Amino acid sequence: MASCDKSSKVDVRDLFNALGDNTRRTIMDLLAEHDEMTVKQLSEHFPDLVRSGISKHLMQLRKLNLVYSIKRGREQIYRINPEVVSNVLRPWVKKYEKYWDDTLIRLKQAAESSKRDHDE
Template identity: 40%
Template sequence: MSSDPDASAGAVRDAGPAFDALADPVRRRILAVLSEHDEVSAGDLADHITSVGRTAVSTHLRVLRVAGLITERRSGRYRYYSIEPGGAAADVIALLRTLFQSSLGEVGSAVESRPATDREGATG
């Protein structure tokens, strides 16, 4: 992975709405329910999410859809939701992978540069 700051900044811009959507615990719970199923109707989601009313669940679903994290399929008067595997979700995962790999590389370098006696004392 690249540690190019401009590449990371571009990913942050792409993932910004997704991170905003993920900031809410109700929306994270909706995503957790969706991750356990291929597709869930709006009514079934509302049954799983008991911390808010049905209208609020619909509002949260709209935020997640606009952020590109979920997709909506209409069938008659019903709406079915599923996680969008590409788009914003992929951007969030790519950004987090880049950030953590860069940070882990720095931690590994710092540990390797310490004298062996310091490393042994910290683990033992």
């Protein structure tokens, strides 16, 4: 694999700045959905952008090590760097898990209570 783990040098604030851009978030979503894509394949999802525009967004994502590319023939194949997601984003998200876990528990309790009330 062509990735290298530079995630310890990646700042969460820089990641969120990069992901604050809708095009870059969409690129990440597409790569997550398809595992790997070329610039040409990505550009098909952005009819208002030229390929060089997609390449600039990919360059920003590569700079932060969110994605990496491998050369296959004449094409660059882009993939998400799982080490960054795992080592940088996961710990940040983990701090907030308790909030959605509590919400799901309350939703479950409300649904069960409603069902009991309806059955009586």
